[in-house]
Amino acid sequence: xxxxxxxxxxxxxxxxxxxxxxxxxxxxxxxxxxxxxxxxxxxxxxxxxxxxxxxxxxxxxxxxxxxxxxxxxxxxxxxxxxxxxxxxxxxxxxxxxxxxxxxxxxxxxxxxxxxxxxxxxxxxxxxxxxxxxxxxxxxxxxxxxxxxxxxxxxxxxxxxxxxxxxxxxxxxxxxxxxxxxxxxxxxxxxxxxxxxxxxxxxxxxxxxxxxxxxxxxxxxxxxx
Amino acid sequence: xxxxxxxxxxxxxxxxxxxxxxxxxxxxxxxxxxxxxxxxxxxxxxxxxxxxxxxxxxxxxxxxxxxxxxxxxxxxxxxxxxxxxxxxxxxxxxxxxxxxxxxxxxxxxxxxxxxxxxxxxxxxxxxxxxxxxxxxxxxxxxxxxxxxxxxxxxxxxxxxxxxxxxxxxxxxxxxxxxxxxxxxxxxxxxxxxxxxxxxxxxxxxxxxxxxxxxxxxxxxxxxxxxxxxxxxxxxxxxxxxxxxxxxxxxxxxxxxxxxxxxxxxxxxxxxxxxxxxxxxxxxxxxxxxxxxxxxxxxxxxxxxxxx
Numbered sequence: 001x002x003x004x005x006x007x008x009x010x011x012x013x014x015x016x017x018x019x020x021x022x023x024x025x026x027x028x029x030x031x032x033x034x035x036x037x038x039x040x041x042x043x044x045x046x047x048x049x050x051x052x053x054x055x056x057x058x059x060x061x062x063x064x065x066x067x068x069x070x071x072x073x074x075x076x077x078x079x080x081x082x083x084x085x086x087x088x089x090x091x092x093x094x095x096x097x098x099x100x101x102x103x104x105x106x107x108x109x110x111x112x113x114x115x116x117x118x119x120x121x122x123x124x125x126x127x128x129x130x131x132x133x134x135x136x137x138x139x140x141x142x143x144x145x146x147x148x149x150x151x152x153x154x155x156x157x158x159x160x161x162x163x164x165x166x167x168x169x170x171x172x173x174x175x176x177x178x179x180x181x182x183x184x185x186x187x188x189x190x191x192x193x194x195x196x197x198x199x200x201x202x203x204x205x206x207x208x209x210x211x212x213x214x215x216x217x218x219x220x221x222x223x224x
Numbered sequence: 225x226x227x228x229x230x231x232x233x234x235x236x237x238x239x240x241x242x243x244x245x246x247x248x249x250x251x252x253x254x255x256x257x258x259x260x261x262x263x264x265x266x267x268x269x270x271x272x273x274x275x276x277x278x279x280x281x282x283x284x285x286x287x288x289x290x291x292x293x294x295x296x297x298x299x300x301x302x303x304x305x306x307x308x309x310x311x312x313x314x315x316x317x318x319x320x321x322x323x324x325x326x327x328x329x330x331x332x333x334x335x336x337x338x339x340x341x342x343x344x345x346x347x348x349x350x351x352x353x354x355x356x357x358x359x360x361x362x363x364x365x366x367x368x369x370x371x372x373x374x375x376x377x378x379x380x381x382x383x384x385x386x387x388x389x390x391x392x393x394x395x396x397x398x399x400x401x402x403x404x405x406x407x408x409x410x411x412x413x414x415x416x417x418x419x420x421x422x423x424x425x426x427x428x429x430x431x432x433x434x435x436x437x438x439x440x441x442x443x444x445x446x447x448x449x450x451x452x453x454x455x456x457x458x459x460x461x462x463x464x465x466x467x468x469x470x471x472x473x474x475x476x477x478x479x480x481x482x483x484x485x486x487x488x489x490x491x492x493x494x495x496x497x498x499x500x501x502x503x504x505x506x507x508x509x510x511x512x513x514x515x516x517x518x519x520x521x522x523x524x525x526x527x528x529x530x531x
Contacts (some may be wrong), residue, residue, distance in 0.1 A: 063356045
């Protein structure tokens with residue numbers, strides 16, 4: 001039952017991560033114009049996202065424009081788009097799968113092994129979604145950094161990390177953490193269900209008991 | 225609780241109650257011992273069977289008793305209500321945070337789409353696709369009453385509907401939350417339904433208020449033959465908000481009614497206790513059946529260690 005709690009915790013973490021992934025995909029602030037150095041205080045702040053570029057005027061207006069051409073876009077933006085969309089889709093499938101597979105639901109209770117496998121696959125998909133997001137966001141951030149420190153970039157045209165990058169990192173971390181929690185719960189039910197059937201003889205079971213005790217007793221003094 | 229329920233639900237429950245009476249006329253005699261003598265093994269069987277409804281063995285028994293059909297129907301209704309609640313919560317939240325509560329009518333002399341929302345307004349140029357958005361002035365500046373009221377009402381509706389949806393998730397039959405106390409689960413569903421019904425009210429009030437206000441503005445301008453160059457009609461956010469609150473009403477009505485389908489059997493006050501007793505014994509028997517493999521393996525281990 002403690003297992004079930006861990007699963008729930010992992011699920012909610014991963015769910016939060018998934019929502020964050022969606023948010024960071026949609027946000028236009030992947031990079032924003034930097035005011036570092038002797039940049040003059042400008043009336044316009046620029047930001048760019050995966051889908052549009054925006055200019056926020058000091059009067060409070062925000063102008064946004066979707067990118068015109070798909071094929072003329074930079075490769076890294078297209079790759080980041082693809083990765084983020086794949087992450088959102090993976091997260092959706094993982095969400096449905098892990099609801100089915102978690103112990104707190106009654107779907108498919110008659111087959112606990114299959115159920116736990118479904119939960120594991122949900123966790124793995126969450127992990128993959130987190131990794132996709134992490135790749136896309138880190139790649140984009142690397143490019144932004146390179147461009148910033150490139151001496152040929154004019155000082156007042158420099159960009160730095162935007163909000164969406166940080167949201168993306170955080171949500172990737174959440175998704176990976178939650179997914180690994182969901183995966184963590186997997187081995188135990190399989191072991192306890194599978195082992196008694198193939199191994200009937202006693203010695204293995206009898207031998208297993210002292211090993212556990214030994215390790216526990218060995219751990220105690222060391223830990224203290 | 226009963227006296228506070230809206231009239232609609234009472235009517236609905238009465239209707240379902242009458243239906244139930246008609247449905248269960250034939251089984252009345254066989255049903256009575258179910259609740260008075262829970263130890264009868266057959267009863268236990270039916271009870272445990274109905275609690276395992278989702279398993280593959282649910283449809284094995286050729287003679288389907290009407291209780292089971294009712295339970296199935298109740299489950300279906302629950303899921304339908306859950307889906308409705310999910311979508312209406314989504315609609316409400318999306319409607320609150322999008323910007324097309326009013327949109328300029330086609331008959332105005334504009335080449336751009338102008339959307340006004342609760343929080344900002346945006347103009348999208350039809351030719352180059354540039355979209356310019358501007359926040360409204362600070363909250364202390366003068367706002368029309370409809371704007372402030374709609375904001376407050378929509379946020380209230382969002383929070384209530386989200387709360388109702390989460391409660392509903394806990395009360396769903398397929399979620400193992402308080403599995404031994406179906407009566408409490410049914411109650412949770414009822415609470416969720418009531419919350420959704422309450423949440424629908426501010427949503428529909430807010431969106432209809434906004435819509436009526438837009439309509440009145442427009443018709444008064446037309447009536448006085450004033451032409452300001454731009455005329456507004458309802459945008460899709462407004463429709464979404466109305467749809468979301470109607471969905472909330474629907475989900476809430478289904479939930480409260482489907483509770484009453486079950487509550488309508490027998491006198492209300494005796495029902496929970498006898499039900500709880502019956503189910504607690506059922507729970508014990510279920511626990512026993514779950515324990516059985518464990519005790520077997522335990523025996524095996526005991527034999528092993530003895531050897």
